[in-house]
Amino acid sequence: MTPALDKLLKKGRAPGAKRIDEFLREHSFPILENSGVTFVYRGEADEILLQHWIFGLPSAQPFHRIGETDLWYFHMEMPAESRVEYKLEVVRGDNRKWILDPLNPHRAHDPFGANSVCQGPGYERPEWTLEQPATRQGTLEEFSLTSRALKGARFFRVYCPARFRARRRYPLLIIHDGEDYLRYAQMKTVLDNLVHRFEIAPLIAVFSQPGDRLREYGADPRHARYLAEELMPFLEERFPLIPDPAARGLMGASFGAVASLFTASEYPGTFGRLLIQSGSFVFADIGWHRKGLEFDPVAQFVNRFRRNPTRPSEKVFVSCGMYESLIYENRSLIPLLQKTGMEVRYLENRDGHNWENWRDRCRDAFSWLFPGPLWMMYE
Amino acid sequence: MRDLILLGPQANQPRVAEALRRLEIGGTVCAITAGWQERAGELEALREHLGREVLHLQLYQRTEDIFEADPELFQAHRYRQNRLRELQQYYRQRLSRYLEVSRWLATAEGDERLLSGERRDALGVVRQLDDHHLHRLDALRQEFEEEWRPGQRAAVRKQTREVSRLLSRCEAVLVAGGHVAVLLNRLRLFDLARLIGDKPVIAWSGGAMVMGERIVLFHDNPPQGPGVAEVLERGLGLYQGLLVLPHARSRLRLADPVRVSSFASRFHPLHAVPMDDGAFLQRTAEGWRSVGELYRMSRGGGLERVDHL
Numbered sequence: 001m002t003p004a005l006d007k008l009l010k011k012g013r014a015p016g017a018k019r020i021d022e023f024l025r026e027h028s029f030p031i032l033e034n035s036g037v038t039f040v041y042r043g044e045a046d047e048i049l050l051q052h053w054i055f056g057l058p059s060a061q062p063f064h065r066i067g068e069t070d071l072w073y074f075h076m077e078m079p080a081e082s083r084v085e086y087k088l089e090v091v092r093g094d095n096r097k098w099i100l101d102p103l104n105p106h107r108a109h110d111p112f113g114a115n116s117v118c119q120g121p122g123y124e125r126p127e128w129t130l131e132q133p134a135t136r137q138g139t140l141e142e143f144s145l146t147s148r149a150l151k152g153a154r155f156f157r158v159y160c161p162a163r164f165r166a167r168r169r170y171p172l173l174i175i176h177d178g179e180d181y182l183r184y185a186q187m188k189t190v191l192d193n194l195v196h197r198f199e200i201a202p203l204i205a206v207f208s209q210p211g212d213r214l215r216e217y218g219a220d221p222r223h224a225r226y227l228a229e230e231l232m233p234f235l236e237e238r239f240p241l242i243p244d245p246a247a248r249g250l251m252g253a254s255f256g257a258v259a260s261l262f263t264a265s266e267y268p269g270t271f272g273r274l275l276i277q278s279g280s281f282v283f284a285d286i287g288w289h290r291k292g293l294e295f296d297p298v299a300q301f302v303n304r305f306r307r308n309p310t311r312p313s314e315k316v317f318v319s320c321g322m323y324e325s326l327i328y329e330n331r332s333l334i335p336l337l338q339k340t341g342m343e344v345r346y347l348e349n350r351d352g353h354n355w356e357n358w359r360d361r362c363r364d365a366f367s368w369l370f371p372g373p374l375w376m377m378y379e
Numbered sequence: 380m381r382d383l384i385l386l387g388p389q390a391n392q393p394r395v396a397e398a399l400r401r402l403e404i405g406g407t408v409c410a411i412t413a414g415w416q417e418r419a420g421e422l423e424a425l426r427e428h429l430g431r432e433v434l435h436l437q438l439y440q441r442t443e444d445i446f447e448a449d450p451e452l453f454q455a456h457r458y459r460q461n462r463l464r465e466l467q468q469y470y471r472q473r474l475s476r477y478l479e480v481s482r483w484l485a486t487a488e489g490d491e492r493l494l495s496g497e498r499r500d501a502l503g504v505v506r507q508l509d510d511h512h513l514h515r516l517d518a519l520r521q522e523f524e525e526e527w528r529p530g531q532r533a534a535v536r537k538q539t540r541e542v543s544r545l546l547s548r549c550e551a552v553l554v555a556g557g558h559v560a561v562l563l564n565r566l567r568l569f570d571l572a573r574l575i576g577d578k579p580v581i582a583w584s585g586g587a588m589v590m591g592e593r594i595v596l597f598h599d600n601p602p603q604g605p606g607v608a609e610v611l612e613r614g615l616g617l618y619q620g621l622l623v624l625p626h627a628r629s630r631l632r633l634a635d636p637v638r639v640s641s642f643a644s645r646f647h648p649l650h651a652v653p654m655d656d657g658a659f660l661q662r663t664a665e666g667w668r669s670v671g672e673l674y675r676m677s678r679g680g681g682l683e684r685v686d687h688l
Contacts, residue, residue, distance in 0.1 A: 134390075134391070163417075163418060165417045165418075167417065168417050199601075199602050363602050364602060367601075367602035367603050368602075368603055371603065373558060374598060374601055374602075375596045375598060375601070375609075376558045376559055376560050376561075376596065376611075377557065377558055377559075377585070378388075378414075378556045378557070378559055378584045378585030378588060378625045378626065379388060379390065379414075379415075379555075379556050379557055379584055379585065
């Protein structure tokens with residue numbers, strides 16, 4: 001039992017409806033106290049479950065009902081600076097429904113909808129992920145390119161930083177799952193702010209969209225060819241890019257991270273900067289992986305890379321959430337990358353496989369891969 | 380004594396027009412915006428703010444033209460810049476280690492009679508390193524000047540004549556901030572400290588930093604690295620005794636007594652003066668006067684409000 005609930009129960013007696021109303025008014029939820037968190041739900045149900053994606057914990061955690069009331073709670077440990085996305089499963093008879101936590105205003109969105117967010121003690125959304133009135137805005141322009149490699153058109157948007165000058169040359173960053181990064185990781189705001197603060201170099205970012213995502217991003221040579229042999233020349237022709245691998249980066253999360261590392265491996269010396277977030281780097285040192293069919297080419301690539309790590313790039317930033325199932329795969333990758341002589345930075349944090357985790361790592365990653373003139377600039 | 384006004388950043392709270400009024404300058408002024416680099420020619424906002432004729436000295440573009448006309452000088456300059464960067468790396472490596480020790484001692488607990496001597500000495504080592512670095516920079520600069528004599532090269536002389544002609548038409552010189560190394564290099568190449576004679580100067584943000592005795596780069600919370608303030612170079616030396624710190628509130632942990640004390644002590648006897656939006660310092664016969672509140676970082680670890688400096 002937690003102090004807040006102890007107080008509510010007044011020496012073990014179940015509270016009345018009025019007292020519960022007061023309790024709900026007095027607190028914000030979930031309740032953070034004593035290095036733990038208490039989730040609370042009020043409503044009639046047969047069972048309430050906390051559904052989350054923390055690897056290592058049972059994914060469905062049952063709430064406890066307080067006496068005969070309609071108040072439910074579940075308490076768990078919540079280490080400092082954790083950030084956990086979750087839903088509540090409400091069970092009534094045969095009806096099971098996943099809902100957002102009605103008592104928690106914090107939400108995170110992704111292509112599947114939204115989740116509630118528990119922000120552990122010490123977690124604060126970085127201010128550079130929020131729109132700032134003083135920040136100069138970059139621009140986004142839509143393009144489409146017919147790819148011979150992929151046999152079809154591919155859509156992408158090009159970000160040019162504020163104060164863009166056609167006579168100046170810029171680094172380039174190609175971002176897989178570009179629309180998702182824009183929508184769910186606020187990537188334009190992030191870039192605008194970090195460029196504005198001189199923490200990263202003004203750069204051109206390409207927000208690339210896949211067609212058949214799992215096929216194209218799953219270590220597909222055709223997609224690598226599209227990026228290196230079709231998209232790159234297209235961009236070089238239209239935008240003032242620095243003609244140097246050190247000024248060319250690939251970035252992606254999950255399968256997008258696989259696509260980034262795979263493309264760099266297929267075209268070594270082309271992309272000198274990689275940002276790999278929570279990569280789906282499944283492998284099997286013996287036997288075969290136990291994921292779906294779409295992981296077959298990924299496992300083949302990662303197994304090959306593990307046997308014979310090559311040096312696809314110069315600097316690689318890898319991040320992964322501690323609460324993800326992929327933490328094992330990503331940790332395993334680090335010594336291999338280091339072995340190739342590349343500069344490698346690895347960052348773990350207490351978060352999961354989600355867009356806001358990937359967003360929150362961008363300042364560390366971008367400012368290392370594409371450092372800005374912060375120290376010199378006093379406007 | 381030259382009329383001199385130092386201002387904080389101008390983007391949100393422009394006070395250049397007010398500075399000109401205080402100096403009773405009603406005519407044409409010259410602007411140096413080399414720190415803005417590619418945007419150096421974008422003077423619309425400044426002209427609108429001032430509502431008067433503003434001549435642009437175009438030091439950034441002129442330097443590009445000089446380097447195009449004199450590739451030998453360009454190569455020599457690039458070589459020197461690479462050496463400066465290398466030297467800065469060595470200095471930075473040493474500095475971060477010395478400062479780490481100094482900071483550890485600042486909060487160490489033990490016999491104060493023993494610790495105070497260690498703290499003093501550790502700080503002295505940092506100050507010595509700063510001075511040593513400046514002397515190394517002086518030597519590199521002097522070597523370059525003696526070998527290449529940039530002021531006597533045809534391309535530089537041609538552009539310098541044009542700059543002098545523009546300067547002769549103006550009553551005051553305005554120096555904007557931006558990239559302080561770029562700005563400093565341009566000002567040095569044209570020997571601006573000599574060219575402007577005794578004309579009044581109004582400089583803001585990085586421009587104000589470059590006009591002083593020494594240029595110190597600072598940021599307590601950079602996204603990479605430990606955030607160790609470092610000496611970049613000597614400034615033009617148009618004023619003494621101050622170390623102006625633009626954007627101090629966002630770049631420095633002014634509420635951290637250890638940081639503030641360490642910074643103020645390291646650069647003493649220069650007064651470390653935060654210069655945020657709206658800051659306005661005017662040099663008078665009695666010293667520096669502020670239009671508005673004036674603070675300096677104290678060796679005791681706080682922000683000390685002062686009437687003048």
